[in-house]
Amino acid sequence: xxxxxxxxxxGEIPSYKCASSDKFYAFLDINPVGQAHTLVIPRKxxxxxxxxxxxxxxxxxxxxxxxAKAIKAAFPCxxxxxxxxxxxxxxxxxxxxxxxxxxxxxxxxxxxxxDEEMKATADKIFAEFEKLA
Numbered sequence: 001x002x003x004x005x006x007x008x009x010x011g012e013i014p015s016y017k018c019a020s021s022d023k024f025y026a027f028l029d030i031n032p033v034g035q036a037h038t039l040v041i042p043r044k045x046x047x048x049x050x051x052x053x054x055x056x057x058x059x060x061x062x063x064x065x066x067x068a069k070a071i072k073a074a075f076p077c078x079x080x081x082x083x084x085x086x087x088x089x090x091x092x093x094x095x096x097x098x099x100x101x102x103x104x105x106x107x108x109x110x111x112x113x114x115d116e117e118m119k120a121t122a123d124k125i126f127a128e129f130e131k132l133a
Contacts, residue, residue, distance in 0.1 A: 005041045005091040016122035019070065019129040023056075024063040026096075026129075028122050031110050033097055036075045036121055040064045040094040049084055049092040064094050070128035071098050074121075081105050 007013045009025040016028035018038050029037040042060055046052050052060065068080040077098035083105065084094055097105055113121070 003045055003089060003091040005039075005089055005093060006043070006045055009041060009043050016118045018122050018125040019063070019067045021063060024060060026063075026067045026125075028118055029095065030118075032113065033095075033107055033109065034099075034104055034111055035113060035117070036071050036096075036098050036125060038067060038071060038096045038125065040067055040096060042092055046092045047090045049094070052092060060092075060094075064096065066132050067125070067129060068096050069132060070125050071096055073128040073131075074124040 002010075004013065008015045008027060017025070018028060019026040019040075023044070024040060024042055026038050026040045029039050040060070040063065042052065042056065044056070049057070049060075064082065068082065071077075071080050075098045078100045081097045081099045081104070082094055083097065085107075086093060086095075099105060
């Protein structure tokens with residue numbers, strides 16, 4: 001059975017798309033830690049990031065790097081944090097968060113953004129990602 005992330009990447013479940021390729025998909029987290037909190041996933045279903053083949057993992061990281069550059073361009077910050085965690089969805093994924101301090105990476109706090117704010121955020125990241133292509 002397809003994971004929720006596979007359904008999102010396939011367009012079966014709506015998402016706020018930030019970037020896309022034939023192998024990977026990036027979209028805003030619907031329960032964000034901060035604005036521009038983005039999830040990056042492989043389209044191929046794999047439960048654990050370190051179960052990916054070396055070449056797939058390398059491509060995944062390069063794609064995530066482009067998304068991180070797009071986030072930083074769209075939402076200026078000191079760095080974009082990359083976090084690999086999450087046991088709720090059995091589909092490999094990377095969290096990307098724009099940060100100005102380590103305190104910005106607190107998965108116990110979340111922000112509420114309206115649908116319009118989420119769409120504008122995703123569109124801004126997508127536009128920057130397209131410039132990198």
